[in-house]
Amino acid sequence: MKAKTITRTVYEAADGQQFMTEKECKAHEVELNHAKHITELREQVDEIECIDEGCAPFGYGYSDVERYEYRWYRPKTIAEVEALNSFFNVTVQQDGEPADVVGEWVCVEIDGDFDGYTGKEDAYIISALEQSTEKLVNFYAELGYEIKIEKKESAVAARDIALEILWDELEDVPMDPITEKIEQPFLHFPKGTDRTDIWHWFDTRHSKGVSYLVYGDNAEKGEGV
Numbered sequence: 339m340k341a342k343t344i345t346r347t348v349y350e351a352a353d354g355q356q357f358m359t360e361k362e363c364k365a366h367e368v369e370l371n372h373a374k375h376i377t378e379l380r381e382q383v384d385e386i387e388c389i390d391e392g393c394a395p396f397g398y399g400y401s402d403v404e405r406y407e408y409r410w411y412r413p414k415t416i417a418e419v420e421a422l423n424s425f426f427n428v429t430v431q432q433d434g435e436p437a438d439v440v441g442e443w444v445c446v447e448i449d450g451d452f453d454g455y456t457g458k459e460d461a462y463i464i465s466a467l468e469q470s471t472e473k474l475v476n477f478y479a480e481l482g483y484e485i486k487i488e489k490k491e492s493a494v495a496a497r498d499i500a501l502e503i504l505w506d507e508l509e510d511v512p513m514d515p516i517t518e519k520i521e522q523p524f525l526h527f528p529k530g531t532d533r534t535d536i537w538h539w540f541d542t543r544h545s546k547g548v549s550y551l552v553y554g555d556n557a558e559k560g561e562g563v
Contacts, residue, residue: 382421387412395445395465397473407448410467414441414500416507416525422446437525438543441500443467494545501544505551508536 348356349363353370357363389410413419419436423429426446429436444466471487478485489497504525512521518533527536541548 395470441497
């Protein structure tokens with residue numbers, strides 16, 4: 339009888355599991371990285387202000403509360419908007435611009451078959467709250483009623499704070515001192531956007547206007563945009 343020593347190559351993944359082929363090992367590590375990424379995204383989403391067990395937005399044609407869950411989120415930063423987009427595999431936006439929902443409520447419809455592992459199956463953004471309330475006002479107008487929906491001061495303050503955070507981020511964006519055009523993208527504004535266009539965007543959204551963002555409490559001394 340003759341003894342033989344057989345050398346066998348195995349591949350060890352980051353979590354210590356061993357595989358006979360490199361392909362299997364790489365596939366396992368892809369799953370590990372994916373699971374880690376989703377866990378991190380879920381933690382970010384869990385930090386976003388949220389109303390669980392909410393109602394479907396007004397004007398939504400079909401509502402099955404036994405099958406669907408409606409969560410209302412209020413992202414206060416672009417990073418939180420991006421976390422919602424990535425986690426639910428949707429596009430949180432209003433009037434075409436994700437930045438416009440910063441500080442606003444948006445509804446996520448989650449199907450009963452929602453995949454908790456991927457966080458991406460059967461989840462849809464229905465609408466931003468402002469779009470829902472607009473439909474409500476128009477509906478009653480057709481019936482001959484006039485209704486007005488106003489934000490509480492706390493809601494306006496939340497929106498303003500979110501915009502002030504974005505304004506601070508704008509200060510870090512390089513701008514050509516001669517042309518006053520930004521030299522790298524900012525929010526949905528591409529490189530080369532004129533300063534006044536960006537200021538106007540803030541001016542139409544902040545309750546005190548862009549003058550307040552520029553001059554603070556001394557805004558009355560400024561000239562605005």
